[in-house]
Amino acid sequence: MFRPFSAARFALVLLLVSAAPAVAAGLDAAAINDEAAPPARLPDRRQLSAFIARLEILLDRAHFSPGEIDGKLGDNAQKALRAFAEASGVPFDKAVTAELWSSLTAASDGPAIVSYTIVDADVKGPFVKRIPAKMESMKSLPALGYTSPREALAEKFHMSEALLQALNPGRKFNKAGETIAVANVVDAGNATPIARVVVDKTRQTLSTFDAAGKLLGFYPATVGSADKPTPSGALKVTAINKNPTYRYNPKYAFKGVRSKTPFTIRPGPNNPVGVIWINLSGEGYGIHGTPDPGKISKAESHGCVRLTNWDVQRVAVGVAKGTPVAFVDSATSLGAVTETR
Known part of the structure; x- marks a missing residue:
């Protein structure tokens, strides 16, 4: 569950994130939240980008899923962006126009990255040391749980483990009470019936x-x-x-x-x-x-x-x-x- 967003807690996240070198230059909570306008040209699909991270989070919140939020403009993010543009009646051709960006940012409220305090349930497990590659070897396991708190938290917030780690350098994600930066994605809630x-x-x-x-x-x-x-x-x-x-x-x-x-x-x-x-x-x-x-x-x-x-x-x-x-x-x-x- 998200804790209410406040400037004080967000400032704490920024302080913690800045305490260690960033994995990707300029990629932190502030950089993602401050992306107020689309670039003239979309980043290369291999490039870790604050703009793409925010774009993916906004798409996810609008239920146009980019799949795993990883900060890169992969095929799934491009499919979601094109689908959102088509559904919104906005042209899209290899660039995010001001009109398209306005439609996307208007679809949901709140910062893209927020602070989250790790709770006991996130770290108590039980965790599996290793998931076997072969199906036959899985049958002996008592449960097919997460392999680490980091994997559990990344999935909880629809993120890749790499992006979660990049936003929280040096963290091990294994201590309740620790505050981390995460994607501000909403849970399913009471969904409209699907016909x-x-x-x-x-x-x-x-x-x-x-x-x-x-x-x-x-x-x-x-x-x-x-x-x-x-x-x-x-x-x-x-x-x-x-x-x-x-x-x-x-x-x-x-x-x-x-x-x-x-x-x-x-x-x-x-x-x-x-x-x-x-x-x-x-x-x-x-x-x-x-x-x-x-x-x-x-x-x-x-x-x-x-x-x-x-x-x-x-x-x-x-x-x-x-x-x-x-x-x-x-x-x-x-x-x-x-x-x-």
Whole structure:
């Protein structure tokens, strides 16, 4: 939970952040919060940028998810920016115009970076020393928890661990009562009911709409693979499972999994399907979270739709049993996608 923002606590964060050399020159809470106007040219996608960090936070708060907030203009951030511009009726072509920036900053209030005081729940664990690379090795673990308080806090605030560390140089994030700088992202709250979901297999995105056809949320996704493609057409939500176990069936024949007998992997944020499983009517298909938020849209799935853990939570609070989920190969316009029955 966020503690109320105050100038005194924010000043404390700035003092703490300035106590050690910055990982990226000029990248601190003040630099991000002070980004009041877009640059004439967007930074290189490999460059860690205060402007991009603020841009990603604003997109996240508007429910146009950039995926993991990392301060870099990667594919997911660009997809979210283009989708926001299209939904807002504002032109976008390789530059953030004053009009687009104004629309984005008007979508939410408050500074992009705020102070947060670490609480006991953030550091008590239990934590897993190491997540095995092979699925078979995961079955012996009592839970698939976070590997460190830093990983837990980064996910709590939708950030990459690298950006969290850059904003808090020298911190270990393992002491309750310590104040750190974090992205000012809001939790899901009471979401507007989702009337339909559209999964674009070409763009690797998931969009949600209300009953009037208004776009509610836009999320980067990992959608199937060449070996295990997702379906086409329409499915429906049949169940929503929080903190799911993962049961492997040898019939799946996943690459790298040699087990000839079924096995179960226990719940946790580092479970192969993350913290939420939204079951779909097609056999074995679902929308779920991930233990690797930085790989969303950059890797392959086993036929399902994979989102970050925080994005799938946002979707889960809005859908219900029977919500239609349309799989399309491409959508020329977000608003033009019609429900497939």
